[in-house]
Amino acid sequence: MLKKSLLLLFLAPVNLLFAQVYHPGPHAQKHKLPRGAYIACVDDISADMAAGSNRKFLELVQTISEHKLEFLAFYGLHHIIDNNPQDNAEETQLRLIISGLRNRFPNIQIGAVGGGIQDPSAGKISAQHFEELQTGNFIFSPVSDEACPNEFYTGLSANKLNRILNPINPNPQERYQAEVLKFFARVASFYGFNAIESRPNLSHERGKSQAAGKHFFDHLVLEDEWWWRNGPVRENLNDHEDLLRAMRSILHLSHACKAKVITYESIQHDPSGITPMQDQALELAALADRVLVTHYFKCVPNTLERYCEVIEAWGANAVSGTEYWPLFSAEDQSAKVACSRFDPTKSWNDFWGDWMDSTFTATNPPDDICPDPGVPGYGYPYEVDEAEDLYLLRLDSAAQSGSLSGSACSQFNTGSYQPKGFMWFVAHLMAPHDRSMVSQEELEWISPKIYPNPAQSEIRLSKGELISLSDLSGQILKVPKVGKAWQIESLKPGIYLALVEWQGEQHFIKLLKD
Numbered sequence: 001m002l003k004k005s006l007l008l009l010f011l012a013p014v015n016l017l018f019a020q021v022y023h024p025g026p027h028a029q030k031h032k033l034p035r036g037a038y039i040a041c042v043d044d045i046s047a048d049m050a051a052g053s054n055r056k057f058l059e060l061v062q063t064i065s066e067h068k069l070e071f072l073a074f075y076g077l078h079h080i081i082d083n084n085p086q087d088n089a090e091e092t093q094l095r096l097i098i099s100g101l102r103n104r105f106p107n108i109q110i111g112a113v114g115g116g117i118q119d120p121s122a123g124k125i126s127a128q129h130f131e132e133l134q135t136g137n138f139i140f141s142p143v144s145d146e147a148c149p150n151e152f153y154t155g156l157s158a159n160k161l162n163r164i165l166n167p168i169n170p171n172p173q174e175r176y177q178a179e180v181l182k183f184f185a186r187v188a189s190f191y192g193f194n195a196i197e198s199r200p201n202l203s204h205e206r207g208k209s210q211a212a213g214k215h216f217f218d219h220l221v222l223e224d225e226w227w228w229r230n231g232p233v234r235e236n237l238n239d240h241e242d243l244l245r246a247m248r249s250i251l252h253l254s255h256a257c258k259a260k261v262i263t264y265e266s267i268q269h270d271p272s273g274i275t276p277m278q279d280q281a282l283e284l285a286a287l288a289d290r291v292l293v294t295h296y297f298k299c300v301p302n303t304l305e306r307y308c309e310v311i312e313a314w315g316a317n318a319v320s321g322t323e324y325w326p327l328f329s330a331e332d333q334s335a336k337v338a339c340s341r342f343d344p345t346k347s348w349n350d351f352w353g354d355w356m357d358s359t360f361t362a363t364n365p366p367d368d369i370c371p372d373p374g375v376p377g378y379g380y381p382y383e384v385d386e387a388e389d390l391y392l393l394r395l396d397s398a399a400q401s402g403s404l405s406g407s408a409c410s411q412f413n414t415g416s417y418q419p420k421g422f423m424w425f426v427a428h429l430m431a432p433h434d435r436s437m438v439s440q441e442e443l444e445w446i447s448p449k450i451y452p453n454p455a456q457s458e459i460r461l462s463k464g465e466l467i468s469l470s471d472l473s474g475q476i477l478k479v480p481k482v483g484k485a486w487q488i489e490s491l492k493p494g495i496y497l498a499l500v501e502w503q504g505e506q507h508f509i510k511l512l513k514d
Contacts, residue, residue: 027385027386031389034070034421035067035424036071036325036422036423037063037426037427039060040428042075042077043079045093046080046093046094047090057097058510064108069427070107071110072110072427074113076341079126081094081187083135100474109219110217111218112183112184112219112220112221113221113222114130114187115222115223116130116223116224116225117129119225123342124343125341126341130179130180131172133179133182134179138182138185140188141189142158148255148257155252155253156245165178177243177246180224181247181250187220193256193258194217194259195258198259218258218260219260219289220250222264223263227268233280234275241287261290262288263288263290263291265288267281267310267314277313280313281317282316282318291314293307293314293326293327294307295329298351299370299371301371302370302371304391304398304404308404308408308409308412314416314417316416318416323420324420328391328425329426330429331351332353332354355370355380356387356431391422448461448507449462450509455514456488457489459488459498460486465501466481468498469496471494472495472496479491
């Protein structure tokens with residue numbers, strides 16, 4: 001009996017350690033939902049390309065491929081798309097970014113992000129600041145006054161919308177609102193959406209694009225962050241809803257019938273009691289096609305406990321057709337963010353970064369001890385796939401039991417809340433500390449490699465098959481294969497992108513030709 005007790009005492013910490021140690025090899029995801037990410041900042045990528053470098057664009061392509069992204073939210077576009085009838089240098093590169101991504105990823109969805117009032121405490125260096133743009137008058141010309149098929153929403157007229165876009169003697173809030181909507185109107189006017197009838201037929205004199213109708217966005221994304229403002233919740237929410245209604249009107253007048261109004265949201269407790277969380281959720285869901293539900297907390301395992309009341313509020317609304325995408329963040333103090341408009345010592349802290357960092361182990365945990373995930377086989381460091389799976393597993397378990405211990409919700413009722421996809425706050429932070437999957441050594445084992453790289457005359461693959469080789473414009477190049485090697489003597493020196501397939505997965509690999 002004594003031996004058995006001693007054995008149990010010995011095995012207990014071993015079992016706990018096993019539950020917290022990451023096991024080598026990629027996590028086999030149990031749930032297959034669409035996944036998206038903020039691209040911060042796309043203006044840096046455009047500036048990089050305008051300066052003659054494609055490094056950041058290739059990093060974006062690699063991130064999309066590695067994390068199987070299906071939706072991108074382009075953040076920082078207002079620093080590129082201006083009121084000038086001719087393209088600036090960065091806007092020319094933006095069109096190349098869009099066309100290049102669509103050539104490589106035909107099913108990718110791209111949303112234009114707008115909105116944001118100055119918040120110096122967040123470490124944002126002119127990252128948003130829409131109230132300070134003051135880009136002058138902009139008259140939005142509708143593509144069509146006809147409603148989309150089955151359109152239930154009655155939007156603003158073109159005249160009313162243009163009065164909002166160009167107010168006379170505006171106060172700060174009116175100027176901010178006008179600049180946000182002018183940005184969305186310029187996106188609609190100069191780019192259009194993923195429908196032929198929604199794309200303006202622009203001539204060289206009238207608009208920015210010389211290749212009319214070739215470049216487009218799929219959706220409009222509002223990042224207004226109304227919950228940080230001073231004043232009554234009701235007033236701030238009303239201003240926020242005005243933006244959503246006007247966004248819908250821009251899509252309506254553009255005849256962009258498939259384009260979505262997407263909004264990034266963090267509903268709040270109203271101390272006055274005038275606007276309960278459930279009312280906020282109902283009103284916002286009625287105006288948005290997709291809601292990016294913020295989930296910012298330093299511990300992966302108890303994120304549900306942190307946001308149980310918010311989840312209940314979203315699930316209690318009766319609006320059908322609204323998608324809920326939990327929005328996660330892997331931020332931490334030392335995250336390397338390739339964005340010149342953010343101060344990494346101030347912007348990124350206290351979220352999931354430590355718990356997705358492969359330098360930590362069960363014997364060397366982060367300083368802040370988070371609870372055991374409560375599910376065997378899950379533990380730090382978490383992968384993107386693993387974090388999403390854990391969220392859904394715990395959500396399902398808590399919904400069935402009707403309880404969530406340690407939370408503010410004594411009886412946890414998820415209602416109609418069912419995630420339709422996952423959103424990650426910034427693509428660069430999906431793999432903190434340059435972490436890719438588990439470690440560089442394991443990545444080399446699970447991913448195909450080109451060798452030699454750089455190369456001069458021929459290349460080989462460590463595994464897999466070369467599907468295509470393209471230049472940075474997206475043009476597919478013919479390279480003959482002799483034996484097990486591909487001949488590249490005829491290629492000019494420069495950077496190329498190889499698409500390699502292995503075990504049913506596609507990998508993009510950068511090739512440098514000397």
